[in-house]
Amino acid sequence: MFLTATKGKKRKADSNAEKDNISMEKQVKVQIPSTLKKQLVDDWEFVTQQDKLVKLPRSPTVDDILSKYLEYRSKKDGVMTDSIGEVLKGIRCYFDKALPVMLLYKRERQQYQDVIKEDVSPSTIYGAEHLLRLFVKLPELLAYVNIEVETLTRLQQKLLDFLKFLQKNQSTFFLSAYDGSKVPESKSKGKDE
Structure with missing residues (x-):
């Protein structure tokens, strides 16, 4: 009876067991x-x-989006703060490192191998679709970084602000349909909803 009542929470608890040492x-x-x-x-x-x-x-690439956000924050705040620049550098770095390891679906791996050559950063090729996936993985990635609680709170606010910026520009940054070249075109191509 205890197992059925906590069915959904059991897996989550198991996956967090190794993170117990993190407060x-x-x-x-x-x-x-x-x-x-x-x-x-x-x-x-x-x-x-x-x-x-x-x-x-x-187009726009991850780098373009990060630059547009920096420009947006600078205009809104009237000044470019170092902390925003640092957060954006961190997002870019995490994106470039995490993309091949945890942000691609199995079907995208060959495309990655074909497109990313030596000395090419994924952030100069990929766009908002893959960048958004990073935000799902960020809690997992940052769990092992030693960040003070106050800094963590400010970081969370900056990440949320960035996500709101993505949301505000959703129609510009995200594709409404993907390339169907892997499979023959079908009637469902135009179906977004």
Whole structure:
């Protein structure tokens, strides 16, 4: 009877067992806006269910989006703060390192091998679709970084602000349909919803 009552929580508890030495208040929480959550579901569906891929190189790239955000924050705040620049550098670094390891679906791995050559950063090729996936993995990635609670709180606020910026520019940054070149074009190509 105890197992059935906690069925959904058991797996989560098991996956966190190895992280027990990390204090719960230092866990990074990244609140993804609901429209971006839908974007993630659509992304998953295009790639894993419909055999479609994001056509690369993307425009705007991850680097372009980070630059646009920096420009947006500078205009809004009237000054460029070092902390925003550091956060964006961190996002870019995490993106470049995490993409091949944990941000690609199985069907995208060959495309990555074909597109990413030596001395090419994924952030100069990939776009918002893959960048958004990073925010799902960030709590897991940052769990092992030694960050003071106060700094962690400010980081969470900056990440949320960045996600709101992505959300505000969703129609510009994200594709509404993926490239169907892997499979013959079908009627469902135009179906976004």
